[in-house]
Amino acid sequence: xxGLILAGGTGSRLRPITHxxxxxxxxxxxxxxxxxxxxxxxxxxxxEIGIVLGNxxxxxxxxxxGDGSDYGLEITYIIQGNPLGLAxxxxxxxxxxxxxxxxxxxxxxxxxxxxxxxxxxFQAGNHSAxxxxxxxxxxxxxxxxxxxxxxxVRALVEKPDDPPSDLALIGIYVFSPTIFDAIEALEPxxxxxxxxxxxxxxxxxxxxxxxxxVVEGWWKDTGKPEDxxxxxxLVLEDTTGAVDGTVEDGTEITGNVDVAEGATLxxxxxxxxxxxxxxxxxxxxxxxxxxxxSIGDGSTIENAHIExxxxxGEATIRTNVKIVDSLIGEGATIDTxxxxxxxxxxxxxxENSQLKL
Numbered sequence: 597x598x599g600l601i602l603a604g605g606t607g608s609r610l611r612p613i614t615h616x617x618x619x620x621x622x623x624x625x626x627x628x629x630x631x632x633x634x635x636x637x638x639x640x641x642x643x644e645i646g647i648v649l650g651n652x653x654x655x656x657x658x659x660x661x662g663d664g665s666d667y668g669l670e671i672t673y674i675i676q677g678n679p680l681g682l683a684x685x686x687x688x689x690x691x692x693x694x695x696x697x698x699x700x701x702x703x704x705x706x707x708x709x710x711x712x713x714x715x716x717x718f719q720a721g722n723h724s725a726x727x728x729x730x731x732x733x734x735x736x737x738x739x740x741x742x743x744x745x746x747x748x749v750r751a752l753v754e755k756p757d758d759p760p761s762d763l764a765l766i767g768i769y770v771f772s773p774t775i776f777d778a779i780e781a782l783e784p785x786x787x788x789x790x791x792x793x794x795x796x797x798x799x800x801x802x803x804x805x806x807x808x809x810v811v812e813g814w815w816k817d818t819g820k821p822e823d824x825x826x827x828x829x830l831v832l833e834d835t836t837g838a839v840d841g842t843v844e845d846g847t848e849i850t851g852n853v854d855v856a857e858g859a860t861l862x863x864x865x866x867x868x869x870x871x872x873x874x875x876x877x878x879x880x881x882x883x884x885x886x887x888x889x890s891i892g893d894g895s896t897i898e899n900a901h902i903e904x905x906x907x908x909g910e911a912t913i914r915t916n917v918k919i920v921d922s923l924i925g926e927g928a929t930i931d932t933x934x935x936x937x938x939x940x941x942x943x944x945x946x947e948n949s950q951l952k953l
Contacts, residue, residue, distance in 0.1 A: 604650025681789030702767035708813030738764035
């Protein structure tokens, strides 16, 4: 069985972070979110992965992941170009799939517990597709599955006013090659895209069996800043922490704290885990890092107070203003305005930024 990770899209909901890089490389607990998808596929027994790329950031993804050898995998890159829907992205990979069954995984998804149960359930039956589902509080906002007591799907409904269940599709699928015939016959939706739910529904209409597996742990689509922060919190809660960097005497650490090689925590710093500190980070005295914070590689944090925040990397933060619930992009500088005149906030803000001052 092969794997397919969809890594196209524009990342518009994560701007300005995604003005300079793809959303699949935004870090969660100091690991790009796409690595979690790769890890799940590998744990499910997949060793050949195709990554479908769009127009934005594809060189960065290729440079970061390479040929897959660092992960013990073989990675092939497939160019979709303009994002014309999930079914279109899958269709672009038909030559790579080459008649095999495959797992399709949205590259900005992250979930607890992996996908092994979904893959094994599909392989145990005579199914044309399998879909991962999760119970949600607001099924009207999702594609929803109507399933029987055995987990076989009876129908799919997109954002229904009267949902047949609270089981939402979460963007992870298993397909047989029959999906490509269904995609070939699709017409664009009202959005002008080829919808994967329409392709699966057409398989149902033609009498094919569609399997499902319910994800009981947490799941996040990291398409928005608040979702990145939530995913960061959830991953850090499961992190045991390891100290490979330098922690000076007089540094106060409690809870699970991960300190990467080359990082330095100076005497007088206070770290309340769970916290992840990347490579070559410098944390000075009188700095407080509170729970659920990740500091990316190459950053410097001086005399700051930071909680529940993701710093992507190469950032410099020197301010006595308390920073909470924030997503701070690569190369950002946050400095103190103390003693500057006239008094006031001094900002250089990118397109689609969000501020609360």
